Amino acid sequence: MNNHTPRKVAVVITCMDCRLHHPDAQHYTQLCDLLGVDDCYIETEAGPDGAVMKEHDSERWHGAVKNLVLIREAKKPDVFAFVAHYDCAGHPVSDAQHDQDVQTAARGLSDALFAEPHKVTPIIAYPNPDADATPTWLLKRVDTTAA
Numbered sequence: 001m002n003n004h005t006p007r008k009v010a011v012v013i014t015c016m017d018c019r020l021h022h023p024d025a026q027h028y029t030q031l032c033d034l035l036g037v038d039d040c041y042i043e044t045e046a047g048p049d050g051a052v053m054k055e056h057d058s059e060r061w062h063g064a065v066k067n068l069v070l071i072r073e074a075k076k077p078d079v080f081a082f083v084a085h086y087d088c089a090g091h092p093v094s095d096a097q098h099d100q101d102v103q104t105a106a107r108g109l110s111d112a113l114f115a116e117p118h119k120v121t122p123i124i125a126y127p128n129p130d131a132d133a134t135p136t137w138l139l140k141r142v143d144t145t146a147a
C-alpha cells in the first residue's frame with residue numbers, strides 16, 4: 001500500500017477483559033482482518049452486551065455512545081462493530097445468550113448512532129478450542145437476525 005491510499009477504519013466496542021487484549025489473543029489484528037479494515041478505534045466496556053441489556057439508560061452507556069459519536073464525526077469510519085465474548089465476568093450469561101445479546105446490543109447501538117437497525121456488525125469472541133494455539137481467542141460474526 002502506498003502512503004496516499006486512504007486507510008479503512010472501523011470503530012469497535014468490545015469488552016475490557018484482559019484476556020482479549022493480551023498479545024496472544026491478537027484481538028486487534030483479528031478485528032481488522034474480519035472487518036476488512038486497516039485500523040480499529042476501540043472503546044472498551046465491562047460486559048458491553050450486558051451494559052446495553054441492563055443499563056441502556058445509564059450514564060456509563062451514554063458515555064460510551066458519546067465516545068463513538070465523537071470518533072464517527074472525527075474519523076468518518078467505514079465500519080462499526082460490537083464485540084461480546086463468552087465467559088464474560090461483566091455479563092455472566094450462557095454462550096447462547098451472548099449470541100442473542102450481542103445482536104440485540106448491536107441493533108441498539110446502530111439505532112443510537114444511525115437511527116437504523118443493521119449498521120453495526122455483531123461479533124462474538126470465543127476461546128480457541130485448541131488451548132495451546134495462538135490466537136488464544138477467535139472471532140465469529142453472529143448477524144443471524146440481520147434483514
Ligand SMILES: [Zn+2]
Nearest residue numbers: 015017047088
Ligand atoms: Zn467480558
